[in-house]
Amino acid sequence: MLKVALRGIRAHLVRFLMSLLAVALGVAFVAGSFALRAMLSGTFDQIVDASTPADVYVRVAPQGSGDGGDPDAADGGSGDAGGSGMAALAGAAAPVPPEAQAVVEAVPSVAQVLPEVQGSLVLVGADGTAVAAAGGAPTYGLAYYPDDPATRIVAGRAPTGDAEIALESGGLAVSGLAVGDTTTIVVAGDVREVTVVGEVAYDTPAAGTTLVLFPADVALAAFGPLGPAQLAIYAADDVDPETLAADVGDALASAQAAGTVPASDLEVVTGEQLRQESKDAIGEVLGFITTFLLVFAAIALFVGAFIISNTFAMSVRQRMKEFAMLRAVGASPTQVFVSILVQAAVVGLVGSAFGLAGGLALVEGLQAFLAAMGMELGGSVPVDAPTVVVSVLVGTVVSVVAAAVPARRAALVPPVEAMREEVTTTDASLVPRSVVGGVLVALGVAAVALATADPGRAQVGWWLGAGAGGVLVGVLLLAPVLVRAALGWLAWPFAVAVRPMGGLARGNVTRNPRRTANTAGALMIGMALVGAASVIATSTQASVADIVAEQTDADLIVTSASGGVPDGVADAVAAVPGVGRVDEVRYAQAELRDAAGASLTDGPGPGLVVALGPGTLGTTLLVDVVDGDPDAALAAGEAVVNRSIAPDLEVGDTVDVVGATRLTLTVGAVIDGSVPRGPLTVSREVLDEIAPPAAQVVDSLFVQAADDDLDADGLARLQDDVKAAVVPFVVVSVLTSDEFVSQLSSQVDQVLAILYALLGLSIVIAVLGIVNTLALSVIERTREIGLLRAVGLGRLQLSVTIVIESVLTAVFGTAVGLVIGVGLAATLPTIYADQGLSELAIGWANLALMLLVAVVVGVLAAVWPAVRASRLKVLDAVSYE
Structure with a gap:
């Protein structure tokens, strides 16, 4: 039977090509996802190893983990806190006291101590604009140490003064600058003119990040005025890291006990421990990316399963007499069943092999593209055993499972059918399938309604997801019943306007629902999925516009492309004639916990603490005051809580805030609104206690004109004046409210474009399914086509009939899919209104465009089957069996 199965594939190769291609596309996504994750993981692992070469590190223990920041933790133990070991990529939330360095340097087993600091800045490139690395990678400033083994000067010399910098090779290339050039940088609001005096290289690529190196004292003053982020310690000869860590821990504990080092949550870890922590943290992020991509791979394979099932179902229908003959000569039902599964397994294996090669080629192309854009990824595309095994296994299993039902039908054909002129097949009743589908749709709608009726219900996302899945699967089961009703109506214009082809096409698509x-x-x-994504995007844009219109009252909004507005911008804007008020929205990260110790954030990480000036709430930021007086609370050093983010806190409750210091704040007022976007709002003075100025970010400035009745021309002139005032800061944008909304909407459009591109794979596979079904249908109807041609149907008429069949199928699938997606997505504003998705907006023009695309897809999918059908010879077709 194995030979029979393989000969069947060889004899009917065209029938299986589309299934093979569908498997290959789905598996390519799976293989590419795993390979991309492995390559990214390898690249970042190299960066971690290169950026944390020291034997031991001293840092302030990350809060909210490990021992919870016990002041007695500076005992040389490693702790289990998840911190950052990548000095060039992340920094500690709190600085190491400067006094600790002298204590560590006095330890006999220490050979060298390098204080590490880092901070974001703006670098102006050769074209006079801010350097924008590939993928939005940031620009960081670091301290340069001549003895640091991680860095080496490859051109020019090391920076020595406060007006000199060195650039990492990748950043130098992206900026267009050269050694010896003069340029501008913006550090903590300070605009400086500097000279590039050297080029620095690392053993590993910086993954697109632009690194600017300063003399150590300049970097410490700019990025670590209260102390370095951590101390990198190198051991003396013949001292192992564990011994060094114990010696340093003992020395710091003694110094803290004696009062020579301020009491703080100092932690001593070995370099290996720190490197592993960073790799684990990166692995979690990459794991999310892999999962995200694999979701789309699963969708592609699920869609591909329809093609495989259709292919084998039609193949079994056409070869029923062949299977009956096999039964008649002694083949058992099991042997026939297995022979079909063998064919499916071969399709899966070959398709998986092509998909594996395609996925790896896709990642190589992505690597080359990113390298051309300045984001160099280290190493070659990895081909490991798990990627190969999972890819081949997934493709094969999907193929075999999809072919199981057609295979069972082939196995049950009676041997007596071999003696008949024609084998008749009787489809099972649609009633059981329709009942199950109806029940699933009803349960799905009930689950979605439950989530909508009680958005605050625990696990509301699971209810919504389960309901959406039930509706989708239920409609798929009900689809044959819908075909007869819907396609009869959809085909009516064709049946009336394009005779007789429209009527023939309608009969063909409804004959086998x-x-x-x-x-x-x-x-x-x-x-x-496309329809749901479209509704989510348009609703998000409408919600953003509503928030800006309803909760802000500013004539101009100042933002920054670098992630933070430089400190000097507020003063520069306030000095512009015609500006009446400038309100600054500033924030920092900190651990936030209520009196019971429960985190105020969704996860274990830090939350945002927002700082506002007096009078901002109620003037440029409009919020609903639930309880208390926000201005009085901020003036008294109390916290204002946003109910939409922290619904359980009331006036009089306390909140523990752990940043550079540990504070307990009393809730003095409760507000409700989408801005400010943090759970906690405090005064600037309190924020300075929570985080040093270098760790704070100015998110935006809200500007009101001095003239309350400013017309459009006056606003345009004021905007030009403010733009002129902020030119030295390079990255600052001055926007009207409408422009600000458009900017936010464009970011949503970028995300939507990525989703459309990923979902496009499933649509491509679906189009292949239409092509495959039409081609197999032509084979199945060869004799019928011959008879139609014999009685006068022309080649063009036959081609038009097949095109109409394809268009009807494509429009039906698109219309039903859009109804499901739009209907489910329309419930999201009700469920997630508190998270800012408050407005429902449906882009009807986009939906109409998708239906038009479905027509085009139907026409294109029908080209090859139509040409093939029109070329059939009439006499051969009439005599075809």
Whole structure:
């Protein structure tokens, strides 16, 4: 039977090519996801190893983990806190006291101590604009140490003064600058003119990050005025890291006990421990990316399963007499069943092999593209055993499972069918399938309604997801019933306007509703996701516009492309004639916990603490005051809580805030609104206690004109004047409210474009399914086509008939998918209104465009099957069996 199965593939190769291609596309996504994760992980592991070469590190223990920041933790133990070992990529929340360095340097087993600091800045490139690295990678400033083994000067010399910098090779290339050039940088609001005096190279790529190196004293003053982020310690000869860590821990504990080092949550870890912590943290992020990509791979494979199932179902229908003959000569039902599964396994294995090669080639192309954009990824594309095994296994299992039902049908064909002129097949009743589908739709709608009725319900996301899944699967089961009703209506214009081809096409697509439903189902899934993404995007944009219109009252909004507005901008804007008020929104990260110790953030990480000036709330930021007096609370050093983010806190409650210091704040007022966007708002003076100025970020400035009745021309002139005032800060944008909304909307559009590109794979596979079904249908109807041609149907008429069939199938799948996706996504503003998604907006023009695309897809998918059908010879077709 193995030979029979393989000969069957060889004899009907065209029938299986589309299934093979569908498997290959889905598996390419799986293999590419794993390979990309492995390559990114390898690149970042190299960066971690290169950026944390020291034997031991001293840092302030990350809060909210490990021992919870016990002041007695500076005992040389490693702790289990998840901190950052990448000095060039992340910094500690609190600085190491400067006094600690002298204590560590006095330890006999210490050979060298390097204080490490880092901070974001703006670098102006050769073209006079801020350097923008690939993928939005940031620009960081670091301290340069001549004895640091991680860095080496490859051109020019080391920076020595406060007007000199060195650039890492990748940043130098992206900026267009050269050694000897003069440029401008913006550090903590200070605009400086500097000269590039050297080029620094690392053993590993910086993954697109632009690194600017300063003399150590300049970097410490700019990025670590209260102390370095951590101390990198190198051991003396013949001293192992564990011994060094113990010696340093003992020395610091003694110094803290004696009062020579301020009491703080100092932690001593070995370099290996720190490197592993960083790799684990990066692994979690990459794991999310992999999962995100694998979700789309799963969608592609699920859609591909429809093609495989359709292919084998039609193949079994056409070869029923062949299977009956096998039964007649002694083949058992099991042997016939296994022979079909063998064919499916071969399709899966070959398709997986092509998909694996395609996925790796895709990642290589992505690596080359990113390198051309300045984001160099280290190493070659990895081909490891797990990637190969998982990719091949997934593709093969999907193929075999999809072919199981058609295989069972082939196995049950009676041997007596071999003696008949024609084998008749009777489809099972649609009633059981329709009942199950109806029940699933009802349960799904009930789950979605439950989530909508009680948005505050625990696990509301799971209820919504389960409901959406039930609705989608239920509609797929009901699709054959929908085909007969919907396509009869959709085909009516064709039947009336394009005779007789429209009537023939309608009969062909409704004659076998299962096949048509399965073909359309592949497109239905992709379009349901596209429709949902479209509604989410338009609703997000409408919600953003509503928030800006309803909760802000500013004539101009000042933002920064670098992630933070430089400190000097507020003063520069306030000095512009015609400006009446400038309100600054500043924030920092800190651990936030209520009196019971529960975190005020969704996860274990830090939350945002926002600082506002007097009178901001109620003037440029409009919020609903639930309880208390926000201005009085801020003036008294108390906290204002945003109910939409922290609903359980009331006036009089306390909140523990752990940043550079540990504070307990009393809640003095409760507000409700989407701005400010942190759970806690404090005064600037309190924020300075929570985080040093270097760790604070100015998110935006809200500007009101001095003239309350400023017309459009006057506002345009004021905007020009403010733009002129902030030119020295390079990255600052001055926007009207409408421009600010447009900027935010463009960011949503960018995310939507990525989703459309990923979902496009499932749509491509669905189109292949339509092509495959039509081609197999032409083979199945060869004799019928011959008879139609014999009685006068022309080649063009036959081609038009097949095109209409394809368009009807594509429009049906698209329309049903869009109804499902839009209907489910329309519930999200009700469920997530408190998270800012408050407005429902449906882009009807986009949906109409998708239906038009479905027509185009249908026409394109029908080209090859139509040409093939029109070329059939009439006499051969009439005599075809």
